[in-house]
Amino acid sequence: MLANRRTKDAAGLVEELIEALGAEQVSTNANILERHGRDESYHPSVAPDVVAFARSTEDVVAIVKLAAKHDAPIIPFGVGTSLEGHVAALEGGVSIDLSRMNQVLEVNAEDLDVKVQAGVTRKALNAYLRDTGLFFPIDPGADATLGGMAATRASGTNAVRYGTMRENVLGLTVVLADGRVIRTGGRSRKSAAGYDLTRLFVGSEGTLGIITEVRLRLYGVPETMAAAVALFPTIGDAVNTVIRTIQSGIPVARIELVDEVQMDALIRYAKLDYPKQPALFFEFHGTEAGVKEQAEMVAALGEEFGIGGFRWTQKAEERSKLWEARHNVLYSCLALRPGGKALATDACVPISRLADCILETRKDIDEHGLLAPIVGHVGDGNFHVTVVLDPDDPKEMKTVEAFVERLALRSIAMGGTCTGEHGIGYGKIPFLQAEHGEGVAVMRQLKQALDPDNRMNPGKIFAA
Template sequence: MTAAAPRPQRNLNVPGLVAALQKILKADQVSTNAGIRDRHGHDESYHESHAPDVVVFPESTEEVSAIAKVAAEFGAPVIPFGVGTSLEGHVAALDGGISIDMGRMNKVIEVNADDLDVKVQAGVTRKALNAYIKDQGLFFPIDPGADATIGGMTATRASGTNAVRYGTMRENVLGLTVVLADGRIIQTGGRSRKSAAGYDLTRLFVGSEGTLGIITEIRLRLYGVPEAMAAAVANFPDIGSAVNTVIRTIQAGVPVARIELLDEVQIDAINKYSKLNFAVRPTLFFEFHGTETGVAEQSALVNEIGAEFGMSDFNWTSKAEDRNKMWQARHDAFYAGLALRPGAKGWPTDVCVPISRLANCILETKADVAASGLLTPLVGHVGDGNFHLCIILNPDDAEEAARAKALTDRLAHRAIAMGGTCTGEHGIGYGKIPFLEAEHGSAVAVMRQLKTTLDPDNRMNPGKIFRA
């Protein structure tokens, strides 16, 4: 397991802190139970767990503000918590303190169907939101796979399988309610689709990973449910052919909704885990949205492009049950990979590169994986240049863990050298801090200045994004 760097110890009066929180919240909103604290000290990643001193369960922005004021009085760190599906140690309480579980703030506040926007509390999950608005012919497209909270997705600037057409959280958040380190409540953005008024504070908080404030409410863009949807599965003789099909499709301007790459290792894993029978070859999953005619045209164009690169078995379907089964298998890819080696752990990582460099980056990475000898499925939201590795390993084997770390280090630096980023969607947390510095150089000092201005005592999710 990856441990965080040693950090300065805070002299925190935990009994006094807990007593103060119990005065402003109901009894069932404050917990020091060891099991609950442990659950709030880790995410889905391989990173070492660090439990908070106390977990609180607010039910309103005003309660979050009151909690923040108590935290400021006691000098306590504050770590926002959604459902714990992040992948770079974002929720680990490296300095102890208060974990603020947003799960009870799960209300849809308002839906403006005519203007295609919605306002939700941070604890609403993406599936719950889509179930709520489905009857109005609307949907929210950002789909990172896990049923994450909207607050967590905003804080980590999530994207996922639909990003190639609908963008990421960055493009789909219109405004926020944020509680600052001192308890102040601020509103950013608004309902209008554009504004030239002042600094864009919304974009500052989107992707800030809880280091600048606690996001409590989010206003989002919505979209009309497409008239028609269809999906297709295609396999290729080699991974280069699959990736070149993606590049040509994007460059041709085909408005696909999703293009997912699964290498032969991952396809074998999902076949076994999800009881499917895809050919064990590099494979692309496609989804098309639009009118009946438009979807048919998009599919035909992709079929034509893929044929140039040796594509076979272009299986197309408009049946919802077939599409759902395919995408569920894709979303279960992480667990399918783990099932290839029972008892092992997953070390996931991701990068994103310009689409023109995608083939080179993936081919070099596949060669690197082969040389490492590590069991490592590859999947990717390749329509926007983003792909993931999930190294399946025994984290207690020091030599194997060292090989895994070296592989992820090389991948991050490879992507940066190609004009890309060390993370397309996982975020920095405490796992990718060195890569952020390699990617942004002196700009990191400016980020630190912003952090110091809004959080002078370094209490908001300390140890994430920046070194101590």
Template sequence: MALSDVKGVQRNDAGIAAAVGILRQRFGDRFQTGHSMREQHAHTTTYIPTQMPDGVVFPQTVAEVQEIVRACAEHRVPVVAFGTGTSLEGQVNAPGGGISLDMSRMNRVLSVNSEDLDVTIEPGLTREELNAYLRDTGLFFPIDPGANASLGGMAATRASGTNAVRYGTMRDNVLALTAVMADGRAITTAKRAKKSAAGYDLTRLLVGSEGTLGIITSLTLKLYGIPQAISGGVCPFPSVEAACQAVIATIQMGIPVARIELVNALQMRAINLHSRLDYPESPCLFVEFHGSDAGVAEQAEMFGEIASEHGGGPFLWTSVAEERAKLWKARHEAYWASFVLRPGAKGLSTDVCVPISRLAECIAETETDIAEMGLVAPIVGHVGDGNFHVLVLMDTSNPAEIAQAEKFVARLNMRAIGMDGTCTGEHGIGQGKMGFLRHELGEAVDVMRAIKRALDPDNILNPGKVLPD
């Protein structure tokens, strides 16, 4: 990531003025132009500067989304879809101004098909709201990126999270979707069948497109039965390499682990300070198993044996819900916990993903970089699928620190790409990682650009994101 990659998009002031006038007259109080409202809809959870839209509109139906997009298309005005604003690479910024399309009022559950294990929802519904709605059905939606993100935003950024090693990512769990395209047409990409060979896979084209190809207006998602029993615990290791070797052995043994999260020693220190816990301040794995009472006990015992073989332990596990909740609350608050390590600092959160056989090497080299560059940067990872995150704590008023952080992130991204990995496992490209996309995918970026031009010839859907100039 480099600030030089975060460019503006040429403004169309006359078109924006016309669209603002149309939307204000049509939507009344549901169209806002106040400074604080616009700022809230362009905030970034990293150091990328805020680039505000010119107005924020709150649609309630698909027809209203179509109406908004058509008005913006007529006057060539940017449209930036907004869920809850938890994306990490500047995806909700408006570099060319325009209209922020806040989907929070499109938050209904449209249908639950318990026998088929699927649900159709509107994009503004959050994952926690969906699981609260499903509680009495015995079903749940497992994708858990940590933040209580909107499901439309999770699909748009191809979100993942702690459960991905067992349940996959949003890419694997969206059966179908509807979307409004750049010309205002509404399309449906698939039916509810579990598989199809009918035409191009438009569902997966739009999942992960970060609002640059279409505005998602509904999603049909896979559901899963709530496990009869869940066990989990924390296991310390003498080194990151030992922990990663235990992860590889666990997966190769076929143990159906649901979550397996690596926390390095610095991050464990932050978690202990923030959550007032007393876990060993060494690399640790947070592990969880789903299944029957007997099954989760057996899986926990087998993992404990594997950990011991790699110098880890003791593995202290529990099936008591309250104790597990405390454990995972601490893990989910790792981002906020990190700031106790450098009070007053801001964070640059970045992620990469590599084949798990290269994971220990990649993390070890990354920790060496952190030490040699004098950074404060704890690490957490969804290590069951080779994905890890680094939060660089820095003084954003100090250009030298920003330059050092950018140098570190560039080295990390290129290291992961060189290991046949990716510059982002789940954060997405947005603005922050555009400079690395061609290094990773080469001429495939030109194919992506051709798709963008075909579907959005006037470049009104979230311009200035994903594809480098």
């Protein structure tokens, strides 16, 4: 796929970037360009004109100013784990790779906060914190950068208890389209001083500015953690157990749903020793007594819905195996159809409509003959569908795209959203208007005010 190139004098831009940053921080190698134009989705790769590796906020400022001089688009890049084409250079330009900005800048253990450069990954942060008794809980599965997680308003398996990036980002350092550097938020737990600029940039997908530093909320490592697997006769029974658990106020850390198709994939790929039935994966955090009580309460609630084979453990190696299997969902799905590609989409609805939405979606999948396991962080109403397909088959692609549209509109009609955590990128642009209506015009005004030349990740969130 070729971009509509708009950079004026790309060769001159490369030369000036090398002069400003050094040759080791600039690349036009074809393989590196291609890698920086694609994410983990099925969307085609669209390579930038040049990749610039930043090591500091000052480097980002220099890159942004040179890009402005040459009218070059700017696309931020962490590790490329996004799922809606966020990093594709749709108009060419400069991909700013932030992965070398990988320093933990400060840890304030008493106040439970940390400041990191944008290229620090969530696993690297938790490894750094290992001896402090603290951890950062947001876990989207992939070992994404924290800057990227902030930019896409990431969530994950722990969101039911700890929230999403929206609740856990305390402040940001952002480079704007004109090269100005602003710092939002702070270390206090609340503030009534002016507009909440932090929330403006969290979820902006690189379209308003480049996040270079992130201040995050930390938590104490729980005294005890336990994991459990519960099997159910039907997916409806599993989802109704989730609804009852949330409504009962049980402080579960994670609740993950896998339907029977996904369970079959995990049994084959991760060698899980369970029957092929819909299941819930739980994790409980707290004191030893509290964790035991939570597990017993969930098991009791599930009896009304035919819960079977409820197995729970506090052993770290067994918990790790379970969550490793969950995080390998994408690869287990691909193994169901060797040579296929994955189209991963997500939706989120109010918890009271979760059973309706998932059951209608499963029926839709089956009626159209798609291979599409369902998995989800259902404790907060969010679920994912991974369609395994042949993107070179136009008929199949048309069927899948129609399904994705129906899922998005179904979720919106139920009071939900077309994306709980994947974001819009350029893959879900058509559904933004359906969800937000006139609010999209306000978003465009904000974009115009901060990026009047439309150079910050153009073609994402809004169509040109």
